Amino acid sequence: MAPPRKGALAEESAEVEVLFAGMEKSKDLAKKIRASLNRLETSGKTVQESIGPILGNTQRLQTTNANIERIIDAIDRLRAPLDQTNREERIIRAGPRKTNLQDYIASLDRTTMALSDLKRTNLRSNQQAASDLGALLKLGAKQLEDVFRDILREGSLKTVEPLEYVAKQNPFPVLSQDKLSTLRSINIHVSKSFAQLSQTDVSTTPTQRIxxxxxxxxLMSSLRNLAAASVSTARKVSADAIYQRGANGIGIYAQGMEGLFLAEYENICPIFAREEWGVVYTATCQNALKEFGNTLRDLNGHVQKNLTTDCFLGYEIVEIVSNLSVRLETKTGELKRPIYDSMKPIRETSKTSLGKLLEDTRARVQTLVALPMDAASVPVTTETMTRLQTMTNYLLPLSSLMTSLGDGGWSAASANASSSSLPTMKSFDVGADGKKLFAHYASDTIDTLLQNLETKARVLLKGKNLQGVFIANNVAIVDRMIRSSDLQALMGSYASKIDGWRKKGTAMYLEAWREPSGYLLDVQYTNRSGRPHSGGAGSTDSAAIVKGLSSKDKDAIKEKFKSFNAALEDLATRHKGYKMEREVKAQLQKEVQGIIEPLYGRFWERYHEIDKGKGKYVRYDKAALGQLLASLG
Structure with missing residues (x-):
């Protein structure tokens, strides 16, 4: 036995010797009692006087004997833990690898109980023994921690390739049930030992840290390849290529992270107590989440550099990461805040992009130095509408972004305002409100486009007919691309604005046709007798009307036919030289025919005999004019 224990036993022996000295005094007292009895027998007179002391001495003797017996029992109890310690010390120092783990843990349990008993006695003589037991328990706990660490390392030697599990939709691997059971047993006993031996108020146990x-x-090593792939797939092959959904590896990265994190949660729950799950789970995922945040920062930098084409990557990331945070929080109750925080930079960039895209549309029109002289539409119209069509694929994240900005808050200034609110399921509900907000944004974009195109056309294109065709062509592109995409369901209310723009373009074009129309308006001389009244089908006699004209009037009619022919042919030639969208050409031809044909028909019926069929002035009959006007379509 160790020297300190000999000292403890010597102290206890001294206490026993004191008790034996007390017993010797009791023997002397007994002799005195017997002497008193002898005196009582010889002298009855002293009986009454002797009974009192005898009774008192007897009671004191009984109390003393009872105390002695209790002290002896206490000594036996004090010696029992020490004797037991000798047995447990051999098991603990041998280590858990040289004995059955359950037996080893049971030995630690018994040692822990022995230490508790020693501490309850609160005797100074037991302080050294308690210290020895504490050191022994620390040794045992350290050895169990090493076993805990070795089991985990064995199960973590080979990293997982998440892409294989995601592609095949297989469940991610977890630790075997045997390992989980062993780890659980070790954690329970290490935690108990830590709580008993720890001198500080530290809540994290060694097994939690390990x-x-x-x-x-x-986890971090298993996800490293996916992190690198997400950054590499963001690199652009063509500078002006618009990002296509799913082209970046961030979706696979998020799926792999979710699968690994949920599998790790399944490992944690059987090992640790319920109140420990959140702490251990968060600490375990911390480094992987840090690398995930670094990847998102890299992608955010890429989006900022290519905002007008790769803003859609930002929207996709917002959707993917927001949904990931919500799903993990639903299944584990943890990680929502750190995942959402990692997304904040790219979320702010995505919010800013809404105002930047509007500014880009305006700037691209304003910087045009020339417009097509054939009135063809400009590429910015198709590109702007393609951008809006693409945005319909991201209604979930855009609904969240626009909701945080507020209706109309996508101007460049408003878009810089940040919002730190966590996403909720309602944030991603593309219901009436989400669709309404997007419809308003799309309307603002189209209004910005068409208003700036109109302004630019008035400056760069000569003649309202050319300006009108240009406006009509671009409006036709807008209308067609709305109708042929998901924008149709979202922007039904914009049809009236489209119609207004279409009418504006048509009216501008028809300005040029006022000239030939004016030549077909003649003066009615209602105060002249014998002059047939204009109107009345079947009542017009061109020969009679022409015969009744003065030479001056005849010359005026001839000049009108001549001027009309020249203006008509010039406008028809210019019309055919314009590049029109098919619906624009049909619309404008219909409008021109609806105006010119009735006027000319009436004028021709009255005055076609002005050159007696020679065709010098009256170049077109009604049928020929109809054919010419029809050819405009």
């Missing part, structure tokens, strides 16, 4: 370190490195 698990978080080893499995945290495992």
């Amino acid at each position: 698990f978080a370190d080893i499995r945290g490195d495992f």
Whole structure:
């Protein structure tokens, strides 16, 4: 036995010797009692006087004997833990690898109980023994921690390739039930020992730290390839190429992270107590989430550099990461805040992009130095509408972004305002409100486009007919691309604005046709007798009307026919030289025919005999004019 224990036993022996000295005094007292009895027998007179002392001495003797017996029992109890310690010390120092783990843990349990008993006695003589037991328990706990660490390392040697599990939709691997059971047993006893031996108020146990370190490195290493792939797939092959949904590896990265995190949660729950799950889970995923945040920052930098084409990557990331945070929070109750925080930079960039895209549309029109002289539409119209069509694929994140900005808050200034609110399921509900907000944004974009195109056309294109065709062509592109995409369902209310723009373009074009129309308006001389009244089908006699004209009037009619022919042919030639969208050409031809044909028909019926069929002035009959006007379509 160790020297300190000999000292403890010597102290206890001294206490026993004191008790024996007390017993010797009791023997002397007994002799005195017997002497008193003898005196009582010889002298009855002293009986009454002797009974009192005898009774008192007897009671004191009984109390003393009872105390002695209790002290002896206490000594036996004090010696029992010490004797037991000798047995447990051999098991504990041998280590858990040289004995059955359950037997080893049971030995630690017995040692822990012995230490508790020693502490309850609160005797100074037991302080050294308690210190020895504490050191022994620390040794045992350290050895169990090493076993805990070795089991985890064994299960974490080979990293997982998440892409294989995601592609095949297979469940991610977890630790075996045997390992989980062993780890659970070790954690329970290490936690109890830590709580008893710890001198400070530290809530994190050694097994929690070991698990978080080893499995945290495992998660981070397993996800490293997906992080690198997400950055590499963001690199652009063509500078002006618009990002296509799913082209970046961030979706696979998020799926792989979710699968690994949920599998790790399944490992944690059987090992640790319910109140420990959140702490261990968060600590284990911390490093992997940090690398995820670094990847998102890299992607955010890429989006900022290519905002007008790759803003859609930002929207996709917002959708993917927001949904990931909500799903993990639903299934584990954890990680929503750190995942959402990692997304904040790219979310702010995505909000800013809404105002930047409007500014880009305006700037691209304003910087045009020339417009097509054939009135063809400009590429910015198709590109702007393609951008809006593409945005309909991201209604979920756009609904969240626009809701945080507020209706109309997508101007460049408003878009810089940040919002730190966490996403909720309602944030991603593309219901009436989400669709309404997007419809308003799309309307603002189209209004910005068409208003700036009109302004630019008035400056760069000569003649309202050319300006009108240009406006009509671009409006036709807008209308067609709305109708042929999901924009149709979202922008039904914009039809009236489209119609207004279409009418504006048509009216501008028809300005040029006022000239030939004016030549077909003649003066009615209602105060002249014998002059047939204009109107009345079947009552017009061109020969009679022409015969009744003065030479001056005849010359005026001839000049009108001549001027009309020249203006008509010039406008028809220019019309055919314009590049029109098919619906624009049909619309404008219909409008021109609806105006010119009735006027000319009436004028021709009255005055076609002005050159007696020679065709010098009256170049077109009604049928020929109809054919010419029809050819405009």
